Amino acid sequence: MADYEQDRQKKRRLTKDGDYVDTSKPSAFFRPLGGRDWTVSIAVPGSVLSTCRRDDQRTNIVSHLARALAVFSIDEIVIFDDSHPDTRARNVDPASYTGDIDPCGYLDHLLQYLEMPPFMRRTLLPLHPNLKGAGLMASLDIPSHPHQTDWLPYCEGVTVAGTPKGGKGTIVDVGRREGPVTISQEVPPKTRITVQIDESDPSIAEPVDPSAPRTEGGYYWGYSVRRCNSLANIFEECAFEGGYDLSIGTSERGVSIPDAFPEKKKREPLSFNHLLVVFGGPRGLEYAAENDPELNGMGIVRGRTKELFDHWINVLPGQGSRTIRTDEALFIGLAGLRKLWEGK
Secondary structure, X not given: OHHHHHHHHHOEEEOOOXXXXXXXXXXXXXXXXXXXXXXXXXXEEHHHHOOOOOHHHHHHHHHHHHHHHHHOOOOEEEEEOOOOHHHOOOOOOOOOOOOOOOHHHHHHHHHHHHHXXXXXXXXXXXXXXXXXOHHHOOOOOOOXXXXXXXXXXXXXXXXXXXXXXXXXXXXXXXXXXXXXXXXXXXXXXOOEEEEXXXXXXXXXXXXXXXXXXHHOOOXXXXXXXXXXXXXXXXXXXXXXXOOOOXXXXXXXXXXXXXXXXXXXXXXXXXXXXXXXXXXXXXXXXXXXXXXXXXXXXXXXOHXXXXXXXXXXXXXXXXXXOOOOOXXXXXXXXXXXXXXXXXXX
């Protein structure tokens, strides 16, 4: 008991007024930072799993990727296939384990699982062999995942069967201790929706666009997942109007972040609507370009791969290890690039 009390004393500090503050628990809380319509997207290839031989290794990498997306408030993750077209899996059984034969599908499945609020996973994502190690993956703990210490004006919810007290509308489970909310619209059961809570009556809500918590409320609201079958299709199938207006490719043959984006005494955030940062797998983005028939036809291979991007950077020149894994590169690269949009 004495050891416990000594440990607690180590975790206490004095405020400037002389009061003790217990620092043994997280003190961070989510607050609106002002609505934003700009986005940051990340793209990674399926080959990030190519060095894995066991499922626990694969789930570990996916967990690291998802944590990087959450920590740096990334809005979209694009999974692209960088394998040779002749070696890609065909007719994959959607009910079977796919980590070893369809890495892109496996990444898609687990990243969507982690982004989904935990309370609705059992309803919307049935048991699957891909998820056998899901319990070992780290929680994202993002604003869209409800927590008993937070109250936010927006919620993610899943519609449930049954009739509200008034006889009209739909009951929505939003994962709160206070119970479900009611919306006036008729929505089929087991549908995921984003709602805004009525300030005067927390038992009533209205559906909003999934981007509203970000664009209107200023909250980070998780990431969307998109799959495409080539490096070129990352750009061609972009869901944002006008496409990505600023793109960054990563390679050990690129320039350092300080050289690509020199420091200024008063740096203004870069002007962009939709920023894209593309990371390669163990063999780099040049390998992805070589396996892309469309880019091959344009002559964009090997050293010319950098022509796809506005900037071509090396996230960590002078690395001590022979290789930097993609999940490691995300944390390193985003820590260095965050200054480009911080304060935007």
